[in-house]
Amino acid sequence: MHAKRCLVCLALVLALAAGQAAADDHALAMHGEPKYGPGFEHFDYVNPDAPKGGTLRLANVAASTFDSLHPFILRGTPAAGLGLVYDTLTERSLDEPFTEYGLLAERIQVAEDNSHVRFTLREAARFHDGEPVTPEDVVFTFQRLKQDGHPQYRLYYRDVERAEQTGPRQVTFHFATTQNPELPLIIGQMPVLPQHYWEDRDFTATTLEAPLGSGPYRVVEVEPGRRIVYERVADYWAEDVPVKRGHHNIGRISYDYYRDGTVALQALKAGEYDLRQENVARNWATAYDIDAVERGLLRKEEIPHSQPAGMQGFFFNTRREIFSDPQVREALTYAFDFEWTNENLFYGAYERTRSYFENSELAATGLPSAAELELLEPHRDQLPERVFTQAYQPPSTEGRSLRQNLREAMALLREAGWQVQDGVLTHQESGREMRFEILLVSPSFERVVLPFEQNLERLGAEVSVRTVDPTQYQNRMDQFDFDMTVHVAPQSLSPGNEQRDFWSCAAAETQGSRNVAGVCDPVVDELVERVIDAPTREALVTRTRALDRVLQYGFYAVPNWHTDVYRVAYWDRFGRPPQNPPYGLALDTWWYDEDKAERVDNR
CATH class of the missing domain: 3.10.105.10 (Dipeptide-binding Protein; Domain 3)
Structure with a gap:
């Protein structure tokens, strides 16, 4: 009788648990259903067979300097491109208003009452030093960002009460309210930092030490205030994860810093870097009347988008x-x-x-x-x-x-x-x-x-x-x-x-x-x-x-x-998919084309 009663109790507990949480899923859509099903192989707007390699040289003209490689705190001016070093729990598609697909997380489980979200990490997920990405890293990241990170994290994660490890590869975030349906998605956007790297370092201090992450690139060269270079991780763990197929095709990406926009524009025309998003209408109308544009070596393209302008x-x-x-x-x-x-x-x-x-x-x-x-x-x-x-x-x-x-x-x-x-x-x-x-x-x-x-x-x-x-x-x-x-x-x-x-x-x-x-x-x-x-x-x-x-x-x-177009001027060394997605300039889907590059280089 006692054993029977225990079995009944266990059945009730399991039934209640099932009522509190939906089935595991591969993606979260803010409203409606994800465009891509569980078995999808890649996003529609990529070339999954894009070649890897080559170099993309960019310019940073929005700032004249940087003094930190730590982008998660208020102090210091972080270098451009540091997001390339870090992976997040989920990855957003650029052909849907707001849908997140699993990256570091292979499964996502949201409570039916939206009281928590549970992520199961991919067993293959690794930091650049070979150490696995663990639930402890996820909990550490959340706690450190909310406690010592940029003030915006405290506002952004205000309704996230706590994070805890709930399994060997599982971490659960508990919410202070059930009336905030966006919380599971914004937690998914959180980059995950390595606890073992930071435990002997001051998280609140700026640094020029190359950071450790799990993303597709690592920092390989730094000239403080002048230049930073990223190199694609040869054995990147997420190479064949569907959300990453066809992305991050360029072998090396560099950012050179310019103090003056006019100087930066002249540098592009002289071939000192490869691509520029032109935000000055006068330049777009008058400054590209040069032979390289006439010959199609330096291309000017207006790429339509459906992004809100804010x-x-x-x-x-x-x-x-x-x-x-x-x-x-x-x-x-x-x-x-x-x-x-x-x-x-x-x-x-x-x-x-x-x-x-x-x-x-x-x-x-x-x-x-x-x-x-x-x-x-x-x-x-x-x-x-x-x-x-x-x-x-x-x-x-x-x-x-x-x-x-x-x-x-x-x-x-x-x-x-x-x-x-x-x-x-x-x-x-x-x-x-x-x-x-x-x-x-x-x-x-x-x-x-x-x-x-x-x-x-x-x-x-x-x-x-x-x-x-x-x-x-x-x-x-x-x-x-x-x-x-x-x-x-x-x-x-x-x-x-x-x-x-x-x-x-x-x-x-x-x-x-x-x-x-x-x-x-x-x-x-x-x-x-x-x-x-x-x-x-x-x-x-x-x-x-x-x-x-x-x-x-x-x-x-x-x-x-x-305006509702991206104005892009670039030296014709690159291939790109035939359609750009509506909600972003998907530069990370471009690739280096050796034949095109040879034509440009022999100009």
């Missing part, structure tokens, strides 16, 4: 008293003449950005839908009436003059208590003068900002433009030591936990966060949480659009521009 703009630091009033921020947006800028500086290459989720279905358009109003109505007394009655459009000079826009700006400023006094815009109650600095890191942006500065000065603001070196710029941004800056808030097709880092009150107070504008609004905080816990794709789109409307009418940035 928001690029002149971001206000609302922590500054002069920018604390949204009406003042709105007024100053009238001083940017996008139409003139696009025609005279960009050769008509761009579209005006109006949404924080531009170029995607997530962008708020028209008036709020009934579903959006359900989210917004409870906050009506905390929101501008225009959120409910008007679709946001940034000021334009199409069909009107800049002078008319500046008159509207002055009317808004007067309503907010500002008047021009002795030639300077001055707040009538406090006596505070409108003086601020626009902080830049790229000299190429000066030609865009200077006309904006002149228009702001016509309003009575005293504005200076300062371009600093990348290290100083990064330090100042980490400490929010700026008035206004050019910034990009990037977005994905599946926004989620990272939105806390962009817009939450907690992030506004966390140095190094991506809440550059200092957004701290209880309505925004609430909507961010609603985005994170969206149960379906339809709900995610609705909630993101509602968040977008509130951000738009917060006037946290003067919207800039966007």
